Amino acid sequence: MLSEASKETIRATLPAVGAAIGDITTLFYRRMFDAHPELERDLFNRGNQRQGEQQKALASAIAAFATLQLDPDPERVQTILSRIAHKHASLGITADQYWIVHKHLFEAIVEVLGEAVTPEVASAWDEVYWLMANTLIAMEAGLYENAGVEAGDVWRRVRVTGRTQQSEDTVSFTLASLDSAPLPTFTPGQYISVAVQLPDGARQIRQYSLACDPTDNEWRITVKRIGANMRVDGSVTPVGEVSNFLYNNVFEGDELSVSLPFGDLVLPGDDAPLLLISAGIGCTPMIGMLEHLANTEDRRSVAVLHADRSAAQHAHRAELAELVDRIPLAVMHRWYEDLGAREPFAGTRLGRADLTDVSIEPGTRAFLCGPLPFMLSMRESLIARNVPTENIHYEVFGPDSWAGASA
Known part of the structure; x- marks a missing residue:
């Protein structure tokens, strides 16, 4: 936990740091890649760097983590950091790389905020950084141990x-x-x-x-x-x-x-009703879940919702239908923006996904994968249908700005 002295400093400086965090993270990446060009070339997603998406995601994660040190919410911290830890493990990140990040991040903070970074302020934010970093290092060590490999050997x-x-x-x-x-x-x-x-x-x-x-x-x-x-x-x-x-x-x-395989969007081991919601290529983790449910003859209630531009562009279209048919208590709903010359057919509607008429059982666990705007829209609809936020799980491939967007 953050010390009480640092808490007060973070509380006082969070608005200023939060306002400048975008500039700080942009400068941080530029400094780090200038010093370590191999990281941009061989480790980081340079496409996301060019678009500015990775900078936004880092800013969102830092701001969310710092805020949660002032009003602790262990479950939300676990959710944010678990996803980062799994991503890091899948890249083979090791503890020594956190020192590289620390050096260039704090140089960027000092350059952007200037004289506002007093020794007291620097110490408090240093404590926040290492609290976050050491938690991630420990989580990643656990993932490597569970996989039976040395740190980074994935x-x-x-x-x-x-x-x-x-x-x-x-x-x-x-x-x-x-x-x-x-x-x-x-x-x-x-x-x-x-x-x-x-x-x-x-x-x-x-x-x-x-x-x-x-x-x-x-x-x-x-x-x-x-x-x-x-x-x-x-x-x-x-x-x-x-x-x-x-x-x-x-x-x-x-x-x-x-x-090796990683990721925390996983099929739960209980028998709670499932709601699998996807759009576009986001159907792929759902295919893995459904294949397992079909092969094990699972008898829990499963609702599958998928949205796509058209039936022709729907990857795994026939396979998805076949898997749903093999699961005794599964139903499927599909939305296509363009049906071509076809009329709407069984389980298929024209337009964008809409949960209004979809039956959601009490205790349902919802899993989302697809473009971020789609998932945020579905999340709002689920909450409006009284699905608890802790029962809503998601996967983002690319920079994860969900933490800030869904705060």
């Missing part, structure tokens, strides 16, 4: 044994170990990181959900090809460079470098 080579087109812009890759041994088990809903060497020499890493059952001897991930983003000034920001590289260049027989 990478292994696998072979692509199958490539399946799921829609016009998505493909699934089936992965197997090089020696034909079973791959490590996982909990339905988890993901792996995939590291690729791009043509310019950079080693970039992205996360992909395991869209398969843990009892399978192989893993399966689904990758969506992504177009460039057009800025207001007319310039183009390249995005999806790893997904596009995989889509365009990886085929049967190729090898990939992947991490």
Whole structure:
């Protein structure tokens, strides 16, 4: 816990730091990458850096954590840090790297805030940083121990044994170990990181959900090809460079470098009713959960809600329907923005997802995956339907700004 003296200093300075945190995190990344260019090239998502999304996510996490030291909410702190810890573990982050972050973050704080950073202020924020960092280090150590590996030793080579087109812009890759041994088990809903060497020499890493059952001897991930983003000034920001590289260049027989499975959006072990809500490629962790539920002949109540642009663009469309049919007490609701020449058919509606007419049982656990605006909208609808916030779980691939957006 934060000391009482530091609490008062943080309370007094949080508005000023919060107002400047965007400038601080932007300067921090620039300083750190200037000193350690290999981190931007080989570890951090440089696409998110160019778009400013990672800076926003770090600012949101720091501000949320500091605020929660003033009015403690252990459950919310656990939620915020658990997601970060799993992401760090999937990247192979080690404790020594927190010292690099500390040095450049505090240099940025001093440069942005200037004389306002008195020794007392510096000490209080230093305490906040190490409270957050040491908690993450301990959580990550636990994840490495549970995985049976040394800290950071999460990478292994696998072979692509199958490539399946799921829609016009998505493909699934089936992965197997090089020696034909079973791959490590996982909990339905988890993901792996995939590291690729791009043509310019950079080693970039992205996360992909395991869209398969843990009892399978192989893993399966689904990758969506992504177009460039057009800025207001007319310039183009390249995005999806790893997904596009995989889509365009990886085929049967190729090898990939992947991490062990991590992620805290996992299928609970109890028998509570489930509400699985996804949009677009966000269906992939739900596919893994549903396959496990179907294979184990689970008899809990399961409602599956999916939204997509069209049936043609819906990856795993037929598979999703088949899995729901195999689960005794499962129902499915689908929304498409464009049905083409078709009329709405069974379980399918035209337009955007709407929970108004969806039956939600007491005690339901809701799981969300998809674009952040979609998930926040669904979260608001669930809360309006009296689903407790602690029963609403989500997965964000990319910088996680949910912590600030849903405070």
